[in-house]
Each structure stands twice: as structure tokens, then as C-alpha cells.
Amino acid sequence: xxxxxxxxxxxxxxxxxxxxxxxxxxxxxxxxxxxxxxxxxxxxxxxxxxxxxxxxxxxxxxxxxxxxxxxxxxxxxxxxxxxxxxxxxxxxxxxxxxxxxxxxxxxxxxxxxxxxxxxxxxxxxxxxxxxxxxxxxxxxxxxxxxxxxxxxxxxxxxxxxxxxxxxxxxxxxxxxxxxxxxxxxxxxxxxxxxxxxxxxxxxxxxxxxxxxxxxxxxxxxxxxxxxxxxxxxxxxxxxxxxxxxxxxxxxxxxxxxxxxxxxxxxxxxxxxxxxxxxxxxxxxxxxxxxxxxxxxxxxxxxxxxxxxxxxxxxxxxxxxxxxxxxxxxxxxxxxxxxxxxxxxxxxxxxxxxxxxxxxxxxxxxxxxxxxxxxxxxxxxxxxxxxxxxxxxxxxxxxxxxxxxxxxxxxxxxxxxxxxxxxxxxxxxxxxxxxxxxxxxxxxxxxxxxxxxxxxxxxxxxxxxxxxxxxxxxxxxxxxxxx
Amino acid sequence: xxxxxxxxxxxxxxxxxxxxxxxxxxxxxxxxxxxxxxxxxxxxxxxxxxxxxxxxxxxxxxxxxxxxxxxxxxxxxxxxxxxxxxxxxxxxxxxxxxxxxxxxxxxxxxxxxxxxxxxxxxxxxxxxxxxxxxxxxxxxxxxxxxxxxxxxxxxxxxxxxxxxxxxxxxxxxxxxxxxxxxxxxxxxxxxxxxxxxxxxxxxxxxxxxxxxxxxxxxxxxxxxxxxxxxxxxxxxxxxxxxxxxxxxxxxxxxxxxxxxxxxxxxxxxxxxxxxxxxxxxxxxxxxxxxxxxxxxxxxxxxxxxxxxxxxxxxxxxxxxxxxxxxxxxxxxxxxxxxxxxxxxxxxxxxxxxxxxxxxxxxxxxxxxxxxxxxxxxxxxxxxxxxxxxxxxxxxxxxxxxxxxxxxxxxxxxxxxxxxxxxxxxxxxxxxxxxxxxxxxxxxxxxxxxxxxxxxxxxxxxxxxxxxxxxxxxxxxxxxxxx
Numbered sequence: 034x035x036x037x038x039x040x041x042x043x044x045x046x047x048x049x050x051x052x053x054x055x056x057x058x059x060x061x062x063x064x065x066x067x068x069x070x071x072x073x074x075x076x077x078x079x080x081x082x083x084x085x086x087x088x089x090x091x092x093x094x095x096x097x098x099x100x101x102x103x104x105x106x107x108x109x110x111x112x113x114x115x116x117x118x119x120x121x122x123x124x125x126x127x128x129x130x131x132x133x134x135x136x137x138x139x140x141x142x143x144x145x146x147x148x149x150x151x152x153x154x155x156x157x158x159x160x161x162x163x164x165x166x167x168x169x170x171x172x173x174x175x176x177x178x179x180x181x182x183x184x185x186x187x188x189x190x191x192x193x194x195x196x197x198x199x200x201x202x203x204x205x206x207x208x209x210x211x212x213x214x215x216x217x218x219x220x221x222x223x224x225x226x227x228x229x230x231x232x233x234x235x236x237x238x239x240x241x242x243x244x245x246x247x248x249x250x251x252x253x254x255x256x257x258x259x260x261x262x263x264x265x266x267x268x269x270x271x272x273x274x275x276x277x278x279x280x281x282x283x284x285x286x287x288x289x290x291x292x293x294x295x296x297x298x299x300x301x302x303x304x305x306x307x308x309x310x311x312x313x314x315x316x317x318x319x320x321x322x323x324x325x326x327x328x329x330x331x332x333x334x335x336x337x338x339x340x341x342x343x344x345x346x347x348x349x350x351x352x353x354x355x356x357x358x359x360x361x362x363x364x365x366x367x368x369x370x371x372x373x374x375x376x377x378x379x380x381x382x383x384x385x386x387x388x389x390x391x392x393x394x395x396x397x398x399x400x401x402x403x404x405x406x407x408x409x410x411x412x413x414x415x416x417x418x419x420x421x422x423x424x425x426x427x428x429x430x431x432x433x434x435x436x437x438x439x440x441x442x443x444x445x446x447x448x449x450x451x452x453x454x455x456x457x458x459x460x461x462x463x464x465x466x467x468x469x470x471x472x473x474x475x476x477x478x479x480x481x482x483x484x485x486x487x488x489x490x491x492x493x494x495x496x497x498x499x500x501x502x503x504x505x506x507x508x509x510x511x512x513x514x515x
Numbered sequence: 516x517x518x519x520x521x522x523x524x525x526x527x528x529x530x531x532x533x534x535x536x537x538x539x540x541x542x543x544x545x546x547x548x549x550x551x552x553x554x555x556x557x558x559x560x561x562x563x564x565x566x567x568x569x570x571x572x573x574x575x576x577x578x579x580x581x582x583x584x585x586x587x588x589x590x591x592x593x594x595x596x597x598x599x600x601x602x603x604x605x606x607x608x609x610x611x612x613x614x615x616x617x618x619x620x621x622x623x624x625x626x627x628x629x630x631x632x633x634x635x636x637x638x639x640x641x642x643x644x645x646x647x648x649x650x651x652x653x654x655x656x657x658x659x660x661x662x663x664x665x666x667x668x669x670x671x672x673x674x675x676x677x678x679x680x681x682x683x684x685x686x687x688x689x690x691x692x693x694x695x696x697x698x699x700x701x702x703x704x705x706x707x708x709x710x711x712x713x714x715x716x717x718x719x720x721x722x723x724x725x726x727x728x729x730x731x732x733x734x735x736x737x738x739x740x741x742x743x744x745x746x747x748x749x750x751x752x753x754x755x756x757x758x759x760x761x762x763x764x765x766x767x768x769x770x771x772x773x774x775x776x777x778x779x780x781x782x783x784x785x786x787x788x789x790x791x792x793x794x795x796x797x798x799x800x801x802x803x804x805x806x807x808x809x810x811x812x813x814x815x816x817x818x819x820x821x822x823x824x825x826x827x828x829x830x831x832x833x834x835x836x837x838x839x840x841x842x843x844x845x846x847x848x849x850x851x852x853x854x855x856x857x858x859x860x861x862x863x864x865x866x867x868x869x870x871x872x873x874x875x876x877x878x879x880x881x882x883x884x885x886x887x888x889x890x891x892x893x894x895x896x897x898x899x900x901x902x903x904x905x906x907x908x909x910x911x912x913x914x915x916x917x918x919x920x921x922x923x924x925x926x927x928x929x930x931x932x933x934x935x936x937x938x939x940x941x942x943x944x945x946x947x948x949x950x951x952x953x954x955x956x957x958x959x960x961x962x963x964x965x966x967x968x969x970x971x972x973x974x975x976x977x978x979x980x981x982x983x984x985x986x987x988x989x990x991x992x993x994x995x996x997x
Contacts, residue, residue, distance in 0.1 A: 315975065
């Protein structure tokens with residue numbers, strides 16, 4: 034099959050899209066979907082069908098699908114449930130082969146909904162249509178500027194998300210943007226009446242923009258196919274899954290949400306383990322871990338060095354590492370003496386390395402010590418806690434209200450240069466660095482710089498340690514040790 | 516003992532303070548400490564001793580402590596290690612009975628540092644001085660505007676933090692401010708050569724502004740006294756502890772950080788259990804849990820209702836609740852039918868309640884259903900996931916660039932009123948509500964409103980569930996069930 038004929042290619046990369054449902058009313062979900070596509074920079078043709086309005090958001094409308102000047106690659110519909118089947122038929126008649134059905138009211142509501150869902154699946158089969166949904170928010174492809182998900186990701190990156198919850202690829206975008214998390218593609222699969230999570234996994238496995246895949250799962254329909262596809266994909270790239278249907282309450286909630294068929298936690302543990310999928314414990318894990326996996330080289334073992342300019346976070350990172358099965362070995366005296374050339378006499382260099390708060394020369398923190406560590410055969414990866422940048426001084430300067438003669442320009446220039454070099458070290462030396470800071474990327478531009486050069490900086494030391502463990506686990510999957 | 520004569524009263528609430536160490540150089544830790552005190556609104560007298568400068572940050576200086584016009588309540592010193600002992604003696608001679616010693620280079624560096632630390636302890640005993648430190652960042656008392664910790668908390672609240680890491684009460688302030696977390700008092704205990712964590716616990720146990728206490732512990736020196744004091748304090752108010760010294764790497768890191776004596780995890784588990792202290796797993800837990808404990812009423816059992824306008828977060832909250840030993844019981848048909856009066860026909864009301872995304876009447880979400888739930892004998896507490904406020908619409912409005920005629924004023928006014936009422940429900944009905952949203956308090960003013968009226972809104976659904984579990988655990992401590 035030619036790649037462009039796979040079920041998802043023309044859904045993520047259409048040359049033309051028709052929207053059914055948007056109006057000039059803001060409180061209409063479809064209007065939001067059209068808007069986020071329009072403002073995402075999508076280069077293809079956008080058509081709108083509306084039964085009455087002449088124009089919607091400034092776009093000239095067509096009364097019916099049949100009136101469109103040509104068949105289009107993709108139809109996106111948020112229509113009242115009762116007219117979805119009829120409109121899908123019209124798509125078929127018009128030669129539209131790919132559809133996103135956002136409308137709800139199908140299998141997830143039970144009873145009549147089941148019948149309606151069966152009906153649209155049959156119509157799709159009849160016309161050779163492949164569709165995402167129903168009961169979903171759609172897709173986003175950052176490369177194409179296509180985004181039907183209400184919230185446009187702020188940063189293009191290499192993680193792709195497939196979710197049985199629309200929220201986790203829409204409302205979470207402000208959260209992910211604050212984190213500095215970059216997105217490649219997102220797919221909200223909804224009820225999976227046609228295209229399912231297995232199709233998405235297969236598609237993203239072959240997608241060159243995607244370097245790590247995050248799955249939010251309430252239940253998998255095609256277990257055997259999932260295992261077959263995931264086994265192949267995890268040879269090539271990491272897959273992390275959050276499965277929440279294992280408890281009775283989770284299953285109850287999932288079934289009314291997407292009609293998912295869930296199973297006990299242990300069964301899913303077995304499935305994931307068999308095919309090398311890493312299981313996340315929480316939503317934060319899912320995002321945190323794929324962020325590291327999409328950006329950093331893999332460690333060759335579990336021996337972690339910790340570099341900090343503060344004792345508390347160093348101790349927290351060490352403690353968390355040990356609790357989750359990583360090693361924080363005491364360095365050899367040889368390695369310690371190499372490190373000590375760059376530290377204060379009172380700083381600890383045993384591992385963790387606590388440089389203590391240093392307002393002077395920061396070269397050792399950003400350059401000399403990271404290089405020593407990543408060059409050492411004793412170290413597989415480095416965790417860094419840092420008071421990156423000049424944010425602390427900016428706050429003091431504001432407080433001083435002119436009473437201190439402070440110029441931060443030189444310090445900023447020097448730190449910017451150091452951070453640029455720092456960000457290259459992991460890929461140069463083939464070992465990962467993950468960071469942690471309590472300042473945000475908005476507060477401290479150097480954190481944004483590091484993140485935008487693919488060094489994830491997590492908001493807490495524990496989260497950095499857990500993300501490092503995910504890197505180790507995926508390295509083990511690739512080495513067939515997991 | 517009169518309260519004002521306890522070791523910490525005049526350290527947290529001095530009427531006058533002298534700083535030893537600040538200069539007009541920004542890259543001097545003491546300068547930052549003086550600045551954060553000056554800008555914190557401290558009403559007492561501030562003196563500065565400097566051997567050469569006439570003025571420091573605009574304040575006229577004294578050459579020596581002996582030159583001060585009167586004895587002061589508190590001295591704060593960040594001086595070179597070698598002159599700390601001599602200066603402490605001068606404090607004694609001047610009649611200064613309370614001191615914060617920020618200088619490092621004592622027990623934590625081993626060797627000579629041990630001797631120096633013993634020496635300052637002896638000087639303090641000789642003069643009846645009580646001091647915090649050495650090797651600490653000092654204290655913050657939001658009520659008094661006293662803050663020597665470089666980062667001034669943005670919000671006054673009812674959590675007090677005692678930490679063997681200075682970072683966790685200083686660099687973390689921007690993080691806590693973004694979270695909406697309110698602070699009462701903070702104490703960085705450093706090496707605990709005189710005042711220790713037990714003294715702090717005793718002090719905060721009696722402090723009326725403090726409603727929950729967070730402890731960051733690398734090692735406890737006076738185990739028996741800790742248990743005795745903690746047992747009394749946890750009868751009155753919740754104490755949550757993060758202990759990180761249990762692993763070999765954690766212990767190694769802690770010992771070079773504050774010279775702490777750590778012990779195996781199991782021993783600390785036993786200590787905490789004996790005295791009703793709740794143990795946090797991570798730094799995020801420590802902050803998240805004390806936030807809930809300081810603001811919300813305690814649940815009478817573990818039966819949690821989940822209310823959401825999105826399926827994914829509802830399912831995540833339910834799944835996490837079950838995994839950590841909470842209950843998410845299916846509601847009785849009676850309770851379900853009461854709820855159904857306020858939902859769409861397709862919404863689920865079994866628990867979790869998923870109202871589905873609703874752009875119209877939000878009264879059921881903020882008022883009717885929360886009241887029904889907290890009035891029900893089937894429910895001990897409520898978790899809410901919400902797309903609070905109009906942030907989503909504001910984003911769309913910006914994208915529409917005038918193509919949509921949107922006025923959000925009425926919607927905002929109505930939502931503000933609803934949120935004001937919503938925030939009162941927990942205390943009116945005596946059961947807790949905790950929330951979760953992916954929008955920040957800066958992005959969405961209604962989140963700030965809810966948080967400022969003591970409804971914590973966590974950045975992820977899982978964290979809200981875990982904080983609810985902490986409320987349940989402390990309720991069990993108070994009922995002697997834990």
C-alpha cells in the first residue's frame with residue numbers, strides 16, 4: 034500500500050478539507066475547530082458547508098456537500114447526531130474518502146447510540162471511507178498547520194499523542210506549552226468505530242516527524258493486532274501508554290466516555306510488557322517520559338550522575354532514582370579528583386555532586402563537569418538541578434529599585450553561550466542529560482533555550498529522575514532486556 | 516515559658532533585626548537576604564553592620580555590633596566562616612539572644628568544620644543564644660513581612676514549611692506562586708547546631724497562622740523528642756514529611772549537604788506512623804498535600820465523588836483514587852436521579868459524573884450538583900475537573916481576529932458569581948472539594964479566584980486524587996484509625 038493510501042495519511046496531511054458544522058457562533062464546537070485550523074497556518078484549501086449562512090468566519094459557504102467544486106481529501110463534521118449517517122453517505126457520494134466525526138451521542142450513550150454507530154461503520158465500509166471518531170476532537174499535524182483541536186500547540190516537536198480522551202490532546206495544550214513540550218502530531222480517536230489506536234500506532238511508527246509516541250488508553254479493542262504492531266513499532270521508536278481502565282471505577286468511567294472495553298490491570302501489564310510498551314502511572318508520567326524519549330539519547334545502563342548547585346534537589350533526585358531502581362554510584366577516587374579540579378574545596382563530588390550555590394564562575398556547572406561525567410565509563414546519564422540563568426538576580430534588581438548598580442547584560446550573554454554549548458553535550462557524547470528547575474521557561478529565558486534545544490527541564494527533581502528511568506527502560510526494550 | 520520566650524518566637528517575629536554581611540554587591544548572598552526583608556514590608560527596625568561601607572542599600576551602617584544604639588531581637592549573619600564564632604560572641608556581649616547563621620563551611624564539610632560547629636554551639640550556650648543554622652537561608656514570616664530567603668512568597672496562606680534544604684523554601688517560591696500555594700511561615704534549619712526541626716515543629720504547632728506543616732527531612736537528630744512533639748502536634752494540625760535519607764545515595768548526599776544522620780526508610784516509616792505524620796513520596800506530594808490540608812475540611816471516609824466536564828480526566832481521577840486505596844462508589848439510583856435532573860440525557864451520573872463539554876448553562880457544574888453530592892450520605896469528598904472560566908473562548912476570540920462578534924463580559928460576570936458561591940460549599944457542608952485544570956491561574960482568573968478562596972486546583976487530575984487521599988489519611992490520624 035502506498036503510504037498516502039493508509040487510513041490516516043490524508044487525515045493528517047490532506048490537501049483540502051471541508052468543515053460541516055461551523056457557524057458564526059462561538060459556542061459551537063465546530064467553529065472552534067475551523068478557527069484553530071485557519072489560524073494554524075494550514076496551506077491547503079478550506080471549504081465550509083452551512084445550510085443557511087452565506088459566509089462563516091469570512092469563508093464563502095456551500096449549501097450542501099454536493100455543491101463543492103471538487104472532491105476534497107478530508108471532511109470534518111460536528112453535526113447533530115441524527116444527521117451524521119446521512120452526511121457520511123453524502124461524503125461517499127461525493128468521493129470523500131477520509132472523515133473526522135466529532136459528533137457525540139453514539140456507542141458511549143448506549144441503546145440507540147450503538148445502532149447509530151453500527152450504521153455509520155457500515156456506510157463507511159460501503160463507500161471505502163476511513164474515519165476517526167465519532168465522539169472525538171480530531172487531529173493536529175504541526176508540520177501542516179492542520180489543527181482541529183481547539184487549542185493549538187505552541188511548540189513543534191517530536192512527540193505524537195494518540196488519545197481516547199479528546200481533552201488530553203486539547204485542553205492540555207496550555208499545560209504542555211508551559212512545560213516546553215513539543216508536539217509532532219495528535220489524534221483523538223474517540224469511539225474508534227473505524228480507525229482505532231492500532232491504526233494510529235502503525236501510522237506513527239512510520240512517521241518520520243514522530244520520535245516518541247504517547248498513548249492514552251481506556252481500553253484496546255484489537256488486542257492481538259495491538260501487540261503485533263506495537264512490537265514492530267517499539268523496535269524503532271519508544272511508545273509510552275497510560276492505561277486507566279483497570280479499576281472498576283476507571284472501567285465504569287471509560288465505558289460511559291468512549292464505550293471502551295477495559296480489562297484488569299494485570300492483563301494490560303502483560304500486553305505492554307510483551308510488546309515493549311512502557312506503562313506510565315499518571316498523565317504527568319505520560320507527557321514527561323515521552324518528552325525525554327523524543328529528545329535525548331538513550332543511556333547504556335542505569336548508573337546516573339547527579340549534578341546540582343543545591344543540596345536538597347540533589348538529594349531528592351538521588352532518593353527517587355534509588356526508589357525506582359536506578360543506581361547513583363559513588364564515583365571512583367579518580368573520577369572524583371577530576372571533578373574536584375572544578376569545584377570549591379567544600380563541594381561534594383562523590384555523587385551527587387553539589388557545587389553549592391555559586392555566584393561566580395559557572396563554567397564548571399555547564400561545561401567542564403558535564404563533559405567529565407558523560408565521558409566517564411562510570412556514568413550512563415546525568416541529572417542536573419540548576420538555578421539556570423539570571424532570574425534570581427532580576428528579582429533582586431527589581432526589589433533594589435535602583436539602590437544596587439546591577440548590569441546583567443554580560444552575565445546573560447555569557448550564560449547564553451554556555452547553555453548553547455551545554456545543550457550539545459548529550460548528542461555529542463551519546464548519553465542523556467535531563468534537568469530540573471523551579472523557575473518556568475517564561476520566567477527564565479535560559480530554560481526556554483535549553484528546552485528548545487531538546488534538554489527537557491522538569492518542574493520538580495523527582496519528575497526528572499522518573500523520566501531518566503523511562504529512558505533506561507526503553508534502552509532495555511531495544512536491547513531486549515526489558 | 517512565655518510564648519515570646521520560645522527559641523523561635525523572636526526569630527520569626529523580631530521587633531528589630533541586624534544584618535551582618537550585606538554589601539552593595541548583588542553577588543553577595545547577604546545582600547539578597549537584606550533586600551527580600553526590606554521589600555517584604557517588615558515594620559521593625561533594620562540595622563546593618565559593615566566594616567567599611569557608609570551605607571548599604573541606602574541604610575546607614577554601623578562598623579561593629581558594639582556600636583548599635585540598642586540590643587536588637589535578631590541578628591542575621593552571612594559572614595566568612597572564620598569570623599562567625601567571634602561575631603557570635605559579640606552578639607552575646609551585646610545581649611542579642613536570637614541569631615540566624617547562614618554561613619556555610621561547618622559540619623557539612625567534615626574535619627575542621629565539625630570543630631567550628633561545636634565552638635559556635637558552645638558560645639551560644641554560654642550566652643543563652645538560640646540560633647538557626649549554620650548553613651541555612653533563614654526564615655520567612657508572611658504576617659510580619661520578614662523574609663530572608665531571596666525569594667519572597669507571592670501569597671500568604673496557612674502552610675508552614677520547615678526544611679533541611681534552603682532551596683525548598685527559597686528557589687521553590689516561583690513554583691509555589693505559579694501553583695497558587697499560600698505560605699504562612701518558612702524555616703530553613705540548615706545544620707541544626709542549636710535549633711532543630713523538633714523546636715520548629717513545637718513552635719508551629721502553637722502558631723495560629725499555621726494550619727498545616729510541611730517538613731523536608733534528610734535526617735532527624737532527636738528521634739524520641741520528634742515523636743513526642745509530633746504526636747502532640749498532629750492531634751491539632753496535619754504534618755506531612757518528605758524523608759529522602761533512606762537510600763545509600765540519599766544518605767551520602769544528605770550528609771554532605773547538612774551533615775544529617777539518616778537511617779533506613781523503614782525506621783522513618785515507623786517513626787512517622789507512630790506519631791501520625793503523613794509521609795510524602797515526592798516534593799510535589801509535600802506541597803500538594805499540605806495545600807489541601809491547610810484549606811479544606813476533612814472527609815469522614817474514603818468515598819469520593821468525581822465531577823467533570825470531560826471524560827479523560829474523570830477516568831484518570833477515578834483510576835488514581837482506586838490505586839491509592841480510595842473508593843469511587845457507583846451512586847444509588849436515588850442519588851443518580853437527583854443528579855440527572857441537572858444533566859444532559861447522555862451524561863453519565865453513575866460516578867464519575869461526566870457532564871460532557873457544555874457551553875451553555877454551567878449552574879449544574881458549579882452549584883446544583885456539588886451541593887447534591889456534598890449533601891449526600893454516600894459521599895465523603897468531591898474531586899472536580901473543570902474547564903473553569905472563559906480562557907478557551909478568549910483564545911478563540913484572539914484567533915478569530917474580529918471575524919466573530921464575541922462578548923465575554925456577561926459570561927465572565929456570571930461565572931465569577933458562580934465560582935464565589937462554589938468556593939463556599941465545602942466549608943458550609945463540611946466536606947472537601949479539590950479541583951484540577953490544565954489552565955494556569957495566570958491564564959484563567961477564575962482559577963486564581965477559586966484558589967484564593969481556598970479551593971486548590973491542581974495541574975493534573977492524578978495530583979488532585981493524591982491530595983484527596985492525604986485529606987483522608989489525616990482524618991484517619993485524627994480518628995486514631997491510621
